[in-house]
Amino acid sequence: MAISTASRALTKPGRVNERTATRVREAALQLGYSPSPSGRALSSGRTRMVALVVPDVTNPYFFGIVRGTAARLRADGYVHVLVDAEESVEAEERALRALRPTVDGAVLAASRLNDDRLTSWSLEFPMVTVNRPVPGQSGVLVDTAGGTGQALAHLASLGHRRVAYAGGPRASWSDRRRRAVLRTAAKRLGVEVVGLGPFAPRREDGAAAADAVLHADVTAVLAFDDLLAFGILDRLAERAVDVPGAMSVVGCDDVFGADLVRPGLTTIAAPLERAGHAAADLLLARLDPTHPGGTVTVELPTHLVVRGSTGTAPLRVVR
Amino acid sequence: MAISTASRALTKPGRVNERTATRVREAALQLGYSPSPSGRALSSGRTRMVALVVPDVTNPYFFGIVRGTAARLRADGYVHVLVDAEESVEAEERALRALRPTVDGAVLAASRLNDDRLTSWSLEFPMVTVNRPVPGQSGVLVDTAGGTGQALAHLASLGHRRVAYAGGPRASWSDRRRRAVLRTAAKRLGVEVVGLGPFAPRREDGAAAADAVLHADVTAVLAFDDLLAFGILDRLAERAVDVPGAMSVVGCDDVFGADLVRPGLTTIAAPLERAGHAAADLLLARLDPTHPGGTVTVELPTHLVVRGSTGTAPLRVVR
DNA sequence: AGGCGGAGGACAAACGTTTGCCGGTTGTTG
């Protein structure tokens, strides 16, 4: 019995006589044999591992993505290495460099890399981005811009006529798209939108955002994300501004915690777990050599979750 | 120039002539050479990977642990594979079985496995547990029991005389220890403690817990963890019970969100990031062949974070 | 009977390291 026969018996159904195959399987079972991933990797050049890079593992925004990606990968017998890029371009590149020989591909969520670096990495090994379109690359996008339009309509129907947008980083693709959508939606709905920011998508930056909002003479604010919205709520409470009585607040993403704050945060729910799932799906397709190439972009819809932080517009006070 | 010389030049400082070593390093740099992890793993039997198993990646309790573990591992050039055991014993064992040949060791956070299985796995490969002592194994424990005593003292000093403990799963080692600590602390402080539960450490179970608490004629409740406390707060709000006016609530762990709820949750802060760090530290020590063996248990202290959910006891109403 | 082809098994090379061993050169010491 040659080693090669055993190998084929276990991995190439039909290649060897069924009787021999059975004999091999039984022996394997009895000896407690399981193939060595290292040996496999060395021989095949594939490790069945995928890197999942996120800017910050403790940001609840990424929990869903991590979970969705993991679930899809496991279904195909892949495992993933989770990398925390610490919100830093250097750490992100360091991780990619270190992991490139180890993994078959990567999922990059909300990468901080610029287009050039991203493109250059995408030549090195198969990767899929989430919320970060790269020309010529497959990716998953969450249509928060569409949700923003919906949120604005919601506010308009509540009687708000002047609304602030507490925006995110200028470098953010999402932010750019949302500003664009807001412009046209505002015109359509007859609502005035005041763009503020940029603010970092962190709770601490909510104070500055809230102050800017209060200064902007509006009755409602759309925050770049939920973390920023949390910070805005904190600051508004501190300044004794009633939510939603005097000010309505809308977040984005519906992360863990959005229903913990009081009042509950009205927010644009992003299907993050599905996004992770889709990203892994795309990556696995690219890793499958039998699969036709080509780049695909998946865009996932969002929906508005209305909680207590939005209400009818207060009567405008002319000052 | 033999391959072996190059290998030694890169990994065994001093073994080859410094001039040769430099030459090798330069060539490596120029050719963009980096050693293949697969080849290394095959030859050395070590992969420089570690499994990190948690019952639920979306539970904020584990964020800190993940982050701390990752940081410590990265410092030694290890990477980790994050596994979501989905709160299931089967999934946990499946993951361990699948990963055993791939990783050098494992960190098990809050494992759901019973002692026998755990001991049996610990013979298979090096592992370290967090909050789950296994005889003869290294581990990290967070002293939430001590914190519970502190919390009870806090409540006593606010005038509470009868306090409920909304306990966690019977299988939980933490829960058992905390019940024991509460017994003696209650005696010392002259406070009556009513043990309730078990409740699953999830927000949804907070409703049942809150109802039990309201029925127990107490003025304060210590919850098994923050998630349960969140659920209790939800239910109390629903039933229009003022917190902390009519009922004080104390959580445990200080997870993300504890300062988002209104009122802010008084809670026993667990140094989770340090726990992850310590766990990785222990594991790396065991993986280092030059390191003396022996099992170590690290116990980390907790401290009470007082927020708005605890206040002076209301006057007792006799009914 | 001779030729053909398919099935099934074996051989060996290849993947990229690490490491035990050997041997040559050089320097040191009695």
Added chain:
DNA sequence: CAACAACCGGCAAACGTTTGTCCTCCGCCT
């Protein structure tokens, strides 16, 4: 000057797979 050690480079085996190629049977067809 001889003996010996230290230094340093090379050879080859080993790790555990996968896979291209070859070989041998065996049945079948003409």
